[in-house]
Amino acid sequence: MEKHRFKTAEFAALCGVKKDTLLHYDHIGLLKPQWVGENGYRYYSARQIPTYDLIATLRRLGTPLAEIRSYLTRRSPEALMDLLRGRESINDLSGPVGIVTAIGQAASYGWQDLLQMLALITVNLGIFNLLPFPALDGGKVVFLLIEGVTGHAVPEKIQSGLTLAAFALFFGLMLFATYNDILRLITGAV
Numbered sequence: 001m002e003k004h005r006f007k008t009a010e011f012a013a014l015c016g017v018k019k020d021t022l023l024h025y026d027h028i029g030l031l032k033p034q035w036v037g038e039n040g041y042r043y044y045s046a047r048q049i050p051t052y053d054l055i056a057t058l059r060r061l062g063t064p065l066a067e068i069r070s071y072l073t074r075r076s077p078e079a080l081m082d083l084l085r086g087r088e089s090i091n092d093l094s095g096p097v098g099i100v101t102a103i104g105q106a107a108s109y110g111w112q113d114l115l116q117m118l119a120l121i122t123v124n125l126g127i128f129n130l131l132p133f134p135a136l137d138g139g140k141v142v143f144l145l146i147e148g149v150t151g152h153a154v155p156e157k158i159q160s161g162l163t164l165a166a167f168a169l170f171f172g173l174m175l176f177a178t179y180n181d182i183l184r185l186i187t188g189a190v
Contacts, residue, residue, distance in 0.1 A: 005035065005043040005044065006046070007044075008022050008023065008042045008044070010044075011048070015049065015053075015056070023042075026042065029069060030072070031055060034047075051072070054072075055068055055072075058071075060102075060105065060117070061120075062094070062102075094177055094180070094181055095174055095175075095177030095180070096177075097185065098177065098181040098184070101181070102117060103117055103118070106118075134162035134163040135163050135169075135170055136166075139162070143159055
């Protein structure tokens, strides 16, 4: 037998996951063992660790298993972008409560995962803030670009009205996301 083959329990320990998780991933076709012996033992290869790491990272980001499986069967930059763009429902949106829960989960995996999660949140907030919505910095940039092109500032009354409307929209979205988070906590759905 090849030196770098591991039984399910050994591979699970290497990856820092429960054996049942690997059995489930095998059952749904997400991560199959490299070889199955006559005795029914499943053997994984060290070369499968990066695949497991990718699966674990995408799970931490909240990607459903079906979408991860779909990506793994057609790995390409386009497939990864489709996955990251998130053909997700608005009901999957997380607010402050969900973010704290995700940070708690990341902390339970270790300090490196916690730092990665915090960096991801920081970058996402920075990018979000640059969207061209009036209540965000990107909206202010749009107003300044309009002023630079036309030579006239957008009237303050219009800027204020658009900013207020966008702020109300974001506040409503935050309330909806927080409601979803609390509902997930109560029902135990992740």
